[in-house]
Amino acid sequence: MTAAGPSVFLLMVNGQVESAQFPEYDDLYCKYCFVYGQDWAPTAGLEEGISQITSKSQDVRRALVWNFPIDVTFKSTNPYGWPQIVLSVYGPDVFGNDVVRGYGAVHVPFSPGRHKRTIPMFVPESTSKLQKFTSWFMGRRPEYTDPKVVAQGEGREVTRVRSQGFVTLLFNVVTKDMRKLGYDTGPPDTQGATGPSPPQGIPR
């Protein structure tokens, strides 16, 4: 008799939130959290984190670097609901209040190997010009009550946003037993994780 095959596969992700490009803002920190479906459960590592506050460097690059580690392992029975990492970036406004500078989300890559992802960051926009002025003045900008909304598709059709920056992430992905369960994840990603982060825009 052959032993019963595995019913659960594991996904291990480690890496870092490397850096950000926000031309108009400085002194930023970021929070990350993972959003996943009902068939997924984290088994090890941290699901959430808050980074340090970083300022733009004095040299010509004007780089915002966090180098903030990510390390988490998930187990699941079904690839539906594949984990997404949701990032929220915050910084001070001209009055010193902490306001949101961008939300972004991306799926954790599923082919094993090293991957670099640069994701755009956007903020919700005020409905009217008066609201925009009031929120700027009072320091209470429009923000999501739960940043995990950014990882969902439903309910977004009525929101207006403004995209104003990018964050670069590096992932190392290892999976266990996906092949035994019959899944084919394709060749390792050939996007290229070497080289410096792009100064502006997403690399093609």
Place this chain on the structure above:
Amino acid sequence: MAEVHVIGQIMGAIGFSESSLFCKWGVHTGAAWKLLSGVREGQTQVDTPQVGDMAYWSHPIDLHFATKGLQGWPRLHLQVWSQDSFGRCQLSGYGFCHVPSSPGTHQLDCPTWRPLGSWREQLARAFVGGGPQLLHGDAIYSGADRYRLHTAAGGIVRLELGLLLRHFDRYGVEC
């Protein structure tokens, strides 16, 4: 039955003349395909870019299909609309692309087109907005009655789609 997972994002759009854009998307499959989990259609947020000229949506797509045959491989169809400061929406482009058929992560650039009308309608669109739209959405992804249309190019929609296949090798399918 073989299973297909489509996991990815509609990243954004570039090359459109208008700047506040959103996209209505849907997935059409043949009769042999069954959607087990996920939403088959949706609408993205409206984005106005501050940096550069690409509008970013980062709209997640997570679909789980079971299939008995290769016919009717899923097709993603898109309608890009722009919204002006008064809240009016105007069509900017239609496009479709097949979901990739090899496993792994793929960067896709989907070109779009919009129907041109008569010269009167084009003039009206330039001044007042509006313009002709398709009555039935299936002309976007089917070739049946396309010969009747006269269209102009719109911008490009960028997608990053990852494909996970299960049990395809059991049935001898190579992809």
